[in-house]
Every structure is written in C-alpha cells, then in structure tokens.
Amino acid sequence: MTDHISAAGWQRTFELKSDRGASRAVMDVLLEQLGAHDWEPSDIFAIHLAAEEALVNAIIHGNKLDSTKKVHVDCRVSRDHVRIEITDEGQGFDPASVPDCTLEERLEAPSGRGVMLMRSFMTRIAYNAKGNSVVLEKSRAAAAG
C-alpha cells in the first residue's frame, strides 16, 4: 500500500482479504482523504455508502469469503473527482440481472439494493464484461448540481 500524492490528487491501491469487515482498511483512509480534499459531508456519505456496498459485494458475493481470494482496490481522490475501482477474484455477475428493488412486488425483498444505491449516489458506475470489477466515479460538478 503506497500513497501517491501529486497535484492531481491522492492515489492508493489495496489488496484485501475476503473477510467480513475487511473493507474497514479502505474506508478509514478513503474517508480521511475525502475530508482532506474538501468534499462536502453529503458527498462523503454518498461515496462512503457506494464504496462500502461495492466492497461488501466483492468480499461476500464475489469471493464468497474464500480466504485464498483477494479483493483489489484502486482509490483516486482529487478535489473535483473520485474514482474507486474494486475487483474480486470471483466468477462475476450480470448487474442487469439484479431485479429492480423499487418494483411493487420487490419492495419488501430483504436484499438487492446495493447496486441501486451505488448508481444513485455516484456520477457513474461501470462493470467490466465479466462482472467481477466495478468502477465508481463521482465528480464534484455533478455532486454540486
């Protein structure tokens, strides 16, 4: 884990074990950097929620808590842009296959809201073709709008 700090901002990569609670190592540093780069509390909440959901998905649904598999995380934070790439070593999934949790018949389903929250709170999210890697991005201009 090496910090790269330049005029363009802060960057760090992480390699996490597939343990419950492993996301903490990323979140503590990420939240500190968001504050240091003057992001608004409401944006920090949004990024925190989206990143947490994506990390939990990678650890639990992607790697299925397999201790031999890692979650690879690349975080970049500048004053006007945040980019977080999260890749697991699982089989991947089709994000389009997640049913819409806001449909009347799905409203009371106990799971399936993580991806929707990521989409709502970030400017852009994109999965790779395999579905085991997601990029979360938030731009301050969009955040302020």
Add this chain to the structure above:
Amino acid sequence: MPTHRRIDVSKVGDVTVVTFLDKKILDETGIQELGAELFSLVEQDNRRSLLLDFADVDFLSSAALGKLITLDRKVKSAQGRLKMCNIKPEILEVFQITKLNKVFDIRAGEAEAIAAF
C-alpha cells in the same frame, strides 16, 4: 430483561423505544447481531408497538435495510406496529431511493411518532 449489545430499549407508555448504540450500522457481524436483537423484541419479548429512533445513527448499509424490512414483516405478522423517527436527511434519501419510505411508517420526531401509535 435480556442484555443487548447493539440497541438500547426503553418504554414510553405502551411503546417500546429502540435507540442504536452504533453510529454506523455497516459491519456484517454487527448487522447480524442487530437483527437478532430487534427480532427478539417481537419474537421473545412479545413487544407489539415498536419505535426505532435513529437520532444517533449517521450511516447504514443495504444489509441493515434488509434487517429493517424483515423486522417490519415480523411486527406486521404479529399484528403489531413499527414506526421510525429522527432519521437524518442522508439516510432518509436512502429510504427514498429504495422506496422504503412507502413501506415504513416514518415520522419526524419521537413525540410525533409516539402520538401516532
């Protein structure tokens, strides 16, 4: 009275008021414990009027939402009533995005919520 690690429980008249001990409800293990403690209020203690006061909660994840949905179902199937109050704007937005504000009875403050039972 069972010991709780994730919640504080008090009574106001007939209403059981639950407050949360964690400011951030996101740790998987903590959410499992939280769910078990909330469910026991309905299933073991036979509480039928529950108010969840979120005044001390700054953050919750979708896994925590799942526990709240299951709790709501358990309360409704026991012919009880579940209400929520003092939800911070960011968390209220989470409820609105997922349309859970249509499922849950959400009130502004504790006094208003208790009066509505």
